[in-house]
Every structure is written in structure tokens, then in C-alpha cells.
Amino acid sequence: MNMINDATHVARHEAARAAAAAGGEFLTFRLGTEEYGIDILKVQEIRSYEQPTRIANAPSFIKGVVNLRGVIVPIVDLRIKLNCDTVEYxxxxxxxxxxxxxxxxxxxxxxVSDVLELNGGAIKPAPEMHTAVDTSFITGIGSVNDRMLILMDIEGLMTSADMGLINSAAAH
Structure with missing residues (x-):
């Protein structure tokens, strides 16, 4: 990545963190034992899993594509992408x-669990970890009663270069 792309990526990520910290409505879902939340405004619909058509030489986390009312949609298994221990269909x-x-x-x-409204007071900044763990797509940690919710910048994750889903020039 060049310096301009790096700066744009950082600016976008900071904007996502600020938006999460301000609160809003989040769709909550499970990956293994952890519960995550994403901005409800990014969600178009929720569907039951159906076996996609496999694409040759695609990374293991890209399961293939499905035809959704005439639109060819790539299917990403977040459990594989985020290294969950078990992946069961x-x-x-x-x-x-x-x-x-x-x-x-x-x-x-x-x-999928539910849709939660979180105000800014219920959201804490994501911890900074200087390890091999990629926390760059975590925008904050929400707490609701006794539940901990990992808030994710789903747009940032899906448009990241290693996903290869969206041309980086088009992502800006």
C-alpha cells in the first residue's frame, strides 16, 4: 500500500471507530463463543446458508458465489477468515x-442473535494489542447487561486488500 492509501485506510478506520463510539443500532451475531455487532445500516438481509458455487483458486474463506435475485454475490465465511476454532454448517x-x-x-x-441499540456510554474503545492479532477491524467493545459485544467495522473488513472483493481503487 502506498502512503496515500495508508492515510485513507487510517482515516476510514478512525471514522468507523468514532461512529461506533457514538452508538446506534447493531446486528449481533455469533462466531464460535464470541458475540459480534455490526452497523445495522450495512445489512441488506439475512438468509439461511445454502451451498455456494465454488470458485477455483479462491482463498479458503471465500466459499464461492450465489445468485441472489440475479446478482452474483460472493460468500465469505467470517469464521474461517477470523480463525475460529470450529466451523460447522x-x-x-x-x-x-x-x-x-x-x-x-x-x-x-x-x-444471528438480535438487533441492539447501544448508546455511546455502553461502548468502550477497543484495546490496543501489539501482537499478531489483527484488531484493526474492531471498533469498540459494547456491554449490554452481562453481554460483551465485539463491534466490528464490517465495511473495512470486507473492503480490505486481502479480501480481494472490491478493487482498492474503487474502495476510496
Whole structure:
């Protein structure tokens, strides 16, 4: 990445963190034992998991594509992408259909929980970790009663260069 792209990426990520800290409505879902939240405004629909058509030489986290009412949608298994311990396809497995930068993308998760409204006071900054753990797409930690919710910049994750889903020139 060149310096301009780095600066744009940092600015976008800071904007996502600020938006999360301000609060709003989040769709909550499970990946393994952890609960995550994403901005409800990025969600187009939720569908049951169906086996996608595999694409040759695609990374393991890209399960393939499905035809969604005439639109070819890439399906990303977030459990594989985020290195979850187990990846199981069962009756709870769902696809969250997202609209990211004008592109429709599906994200496979273990299950969808609910939609929560969080005010800024219920959201804490994501911890800074200087390890091999990539926390760059975590915008904050929400707490609701006894639940901890990892808030994710789903747009940033889906448009990251290693996903290869959206041309980096078009992502700006």
C-alpha cells in the first residue's frame, strides 16, 4: 500500500471507530463463543446458508458465489477468515447479506442473535494489542447487561486488500 492509501485506510478506520463510539443500532451475531455487532445500516438481509458455487483458486474463506435475485454475490465465511476454532454448517448457520460500498457481499456466521441499540456510554474503545492479532477491524467493545459485544467495522473488513472483493481503487 502506498502512503496515500495508508492515510485513507487510517482515516476510514478512525471514522468507523468514532461512529461506533457514538452508538446506534447493531446486528449481533455469533462466531464460535464470541458475540459480534455490526452497523445495522450495512445489512441488506439475512438468509439461511445454502451451498455456494465454488470458485477455483479462491482463498479458503471465500466459499464461492450465489445468485441472489440475479446478482452474483460472493460468500465469505467470517469464521474461517477470523480463525475460529470450529466451523460447522448446521440449521443455525446463516448468511448476512451486506451492502458494502455499493457491492453486495454475503458473510457466513454461526447464528444471528438480535438487533441492539447501544448508546455511546455502553461502548468502550477497543484495546490496543501489539501482537499478531489483527484488531484493526474492531471498533469498540459494547456491554449490554452481562453481554460483551465485539463491534466490528464490517465495511473495512470486507473492503480490505486481502479480501480481494472490491478493487482498492474503487474502495476510496
Amino acid at each position: 448446521n440449521s443455525f448457520t446463516v448468511v448476512i447479506v451486506l451492502n458494502v460500498k455499493g457491492r453486495v457481499v454475503g458473510a457466513v456466521v454461526d447464528s
